[in-house]
Amino acid sequence: MEKPYVMGIDMGGTNTVFGVVDARGHVIARSSIKTQEYTDIKKYVNTLHKEMMKLIDSVGGIDNIRGIGCGAPNGNYYTGNIEDAPNLPWKGIVPFSEMMSDKFGVPCHITNDANAAAMGEMTYGVARGMKNFIMITLGTGVGSGIVIDGKVVYGHDGHAGELGHTTVVRGENGRLCGCGKTGCLEAYASATGVARTAREILETTDKKSVLRNLKADAITSKDVYDAAVQEDEVALEIFETTGKYLGEKFADFITFSAPEAIVIFGGLTKAGDYLMNPIREHMEKNVMPRWKGKVKLLFSDLKEADAAVLGASALAWE
Amino acid sequence: MEKPYVMGIDMGGTNTVFGVVDARGHVIARSSIKTQEYTDIKKYVNTLHKEMMKLIDSVGGIDNIRGIGCGAPNGNYYTGNIEDAPNLPWKGIVPFSEMMSDKFGVPCHITNDANAAAMGEMTYGVARGMKNFIMITLGTGVGSGIVIDGKVVYGHDGHAGELGHTTVVRGENGRLCGCGKTGCLEAYASATGVARTAREILETTDKKSVLRNLKADAITSKDVYDAAVQEDEVALEIFETTGKYLGEKFADFITFSAPEAIVIFGGLTKAGDYLMNPIREHMEKNVMPRWKGKVKLLFSDLKEADAAVLGASALAWE
Numbered sequence: 001m002e003k004p005y006v007m008g009i010d011m012g013g014t015n016t017v018f019g020v021v022d023a024r025g026h027v028i029a030r031s032s033i034k035t036q037e038y039t040d041i042k043k044y045v046n047t048l049h050k051e052m053m054k055l056i057d058s059v060g061g062i063d064n065i066r067g068i069g070c071g072a073p074n075g076n077y078y079t080g081n082i083e084d085a086p087n088l089p090w091k092g093i094v095p096f097s098e099m100m101s102d103k104f105g106v107p108c109h110i111t112n113d114a115n116a117a118a119m120g121e122m123t124y125g126v127a128r129g130m131k132n133f134i135m136i137t138l139g140t141g142v143g144s145g146i147v148i149d150g151k152v153v154y155g156h157d158g159h160a161g162e163l164g165h166t167t168v169v170r171g172e173n174g175r176l177c178g179c180g181k182t183g184c185l186e187a188y189a190s191a192t193g194v195a196r197t198a199r200e201i202l203e204t205t206d207k208k209s210v211l212r213n214l215k216a217d218a219i220t221s222k223d224v225y226d227a228a229v230q231e232d233e234v235a236l237e238i239f240e241t242t243g244k245y246l247g248e249k250f251a252d253f254i255t256f257s258a259p260e261a262i263v264i265f266g267g268l269t270k271a272g273d274y275l276m277n278p279i280r281e282h283m284e285k286n287v288m289p290r291w292k293g294k295v296k297l298l299f300s301d302l303k304e305a306d307a308a309v310l311g312a313s314a315l316a317w318e
Numbered sequence: 319m320e321k322p323y324v325m326g327i328d329m330g331g332t333n334t335v336f337g338v339v340d341a342r343g344h345v346i347a348r349s350s351i352k353t354q355e356y357t358d359i360k361k362y363v364n365t366l367h368k369e370m371m372k373l374i375d376s377v378g379g380i381d382n383i384r385g386i387g388c389g390a391p392n393g394n395y396y397t398g399n400i401e402d403a404p405n406l407p408w409k410g411i412v413p414f415s416e417m418m419s420d421k422f423g424v425p426c427h428i429t430n431d432a433n434a435a436a437m438g439e440m441t442y443g444v445a446r447g448m449k450n451f452i453m454i455t456l457g458t459g460v461g462s463g464i465v466i467d468g469k470v471v472y473g474h475d476g477h478a479g480e481l482g483h484t485t486v487v488r489g490e491n492g493r494l495c496g497c498g499k500t501g502c503l504e505a506y507a508s509a510t511g512v513a514r515t516a517r518e519i520l521e522t523t524d525k526k527s528v529l530r531n532l533k534a535d536a537i538t539s540k541d542v543y544d545a546a547v548q549e550d551e552v553a554l555e556i557f558e559t560t561g562k563y564l565g566e567k568f569a570d571f572i573t574f575s576a577p578e579a580i581v582i583f584g585g586l587t588k589a590g591d592y593l594m595n596p597i598r599e600h601m602e603k604n605v606m607p608r609w610k611g612k613v614k615l616l617f618s619d620l621k622e623a624d625a626a627v628l629g630a631s632a633l634a635w636e
Binding site for chain 2: 131132146148149151153154155156157158159160161162163165166167170179180181248251252253255256257258259260286287288289290294
């Protein structure tokens with residue numbers, strides 16, 4: 001009999017969330033541990049094993065598990081290593097897949113978060129049945145996973161699909177990005193980028209805005225959304241600017257892989273049409289005539305709480 | 319016995335060049351017909367068949383031919399059709415692969431020129447053995463062919479890899495491109511783009527230049543190169559600007575598919591280091607730290623006269 005379940009692990013800097021997933025994309029059991037508490041990777045893997053085995057035993061034991069998929073910052077699909085991840089407690093190269101496969105006796109594959117999200121959409125979400133699409137995750141950063149011919153693109157070194165680090169503002173005015181270069185899409189179109197845009201407008205103009213009632217340093221993309229709902233003009237301008245950057249770059253991305261759709265996931269998508277409308281407008285305005293009106297722009301419909309675990313688990317069906 | 323030869327066809331707006339190619343990438347017989355003389359596609363195919371059969375008979379007949387590959391403007395690999403090619407005499411959708419396969423009794427595949435060039439580099443050229451690279455052709459236009467995991471990327475509609483139509487200059491100042499949009503890389507970094515840059519600098523500044531001895535409308539990229547060899551400052555500035563646009567976009571392209579190399583082909587490559595140095599400088603300056611110094615920048619080493627036929631022929635080995 002086919003093994004009916006896979007395990008998905010969403011490894012974040014703060015928490016590691018994991019679950020048992022069935023072939024229809026239901027997370028049928030879930031749990032988590034605190035990533036930050038384990039400065040020793042071996043102790044982390046031991047605890048993870050112990051906690052995961054509780055879930056696995058609840059679904060009939062390891063013989064029912066086809067494999068383990070893990071989405072991790074700087075996870076390299078080719079090598080199975082986590083490579084110099086700035087937000088994880090372990091430095092250098094961590095042979096995570098190998099450690100996990102050895103421990104569990106089933107195959108373990110890893111990839112980065114955005115690639116896992118793309119796998120999730122293709123296996124269980126709005127990209128089901130699509131062979132060519134681009135996944136864009138708008139969260140603390142801007143991640144991307146590119147699917148061509150039904151496969152995630154890894155490139156020569158395993159790190160393809162870093163579209164958040166294409167350049168939107170050239171020269172000295174470009175914002176410094178966490179990656180070390182300036183002017184990256186991520187520095188403008190992530191949740192933190194949106195907050196930066198808010199502070200910039202408030203500081204450099206005297207436009208009226210309900211956002212002025214907040215402490216500038218504490219403004220979040222959620223605050224901007226709440227202000228937009230009240231028709232606050234600065235908030236609407238912020239989403240217009242953010243959508244413009246995204247739409248302009250999406251037009252470039254389309255020339256690369258001629259995708260059927262661009263799928264957007266992450267906290268910022270809660271902004272809905274405030275963000276989607278300017279993205280669509282500027283994408284259509286900047287795309288080669290051949291693709292005008294032809295590339296779908298979709299929001300993920302996976303439940304946010306489950307999406308990362310689902311995405312990671314999709315790796316394990318392969 | 320394996321069939322030892324393939325046929326390659328390079329279909330251009332003016333001439334159609336074709337040849338017999340062996341497995342080592344030698345064009346062992348070649349000929350051509352005038353594309354423009356055939357407003358009727360059937361007559362074109364009939365003449366092409368007659369002329370190609372002369373070459374084929376000279377290598378032992380059709381039983382020695384494994385297949386036919388053709389690089390054609392707007393050639394769609396998926397459908398085998400030539401689709402609305404502006405520079406060819408036949409309008410609308412031409413089922414070229416099917417017509418050729420029927421006529422010759424061997425498989426015929428088509429793709430666009432830049433994808434054919436990528437196949438040629440992978441099969442016979444500097445990209446031999448590479449699984450992930452990006453081909454950029456700098457001629458009348460800027461073409462591209464993207465190879466991922468050893469395969470040319472065609473995308474959802476067969477038209478992926480139009481990197482010449484990513485945007486380098488946004489807003490009203492962007493040059494109108496032949497594709498209908500403005501600010502495209504092609505409008506700046508093609509041979510015609512270089513000539514436009516020359517005219518722009520000569521018209522809008524009073525910088526001294528030997529290019530002022532020429533009629534502005536007649537300046538070509540070759541003239542700019544000749545001037546650069548004489549250390550003409552305007553000519554050097556033109557290549558610096560052109561290389562900057564290319565290098566900046568190359569940095570973006572790398573984030574997409576993490577290629578082992580970017581391979582450059584076409585008339586403009588004759589400019590050598592005048593072009594390569596600024597490309598490299600601006601690519602390295604703009605690329606994510608992860609890839610600094612890691613992506614090769616290569617000029618094609620295929621003989622220009624043979625390259626297009628070789629590239630097209632590579633399709634027929636698949």
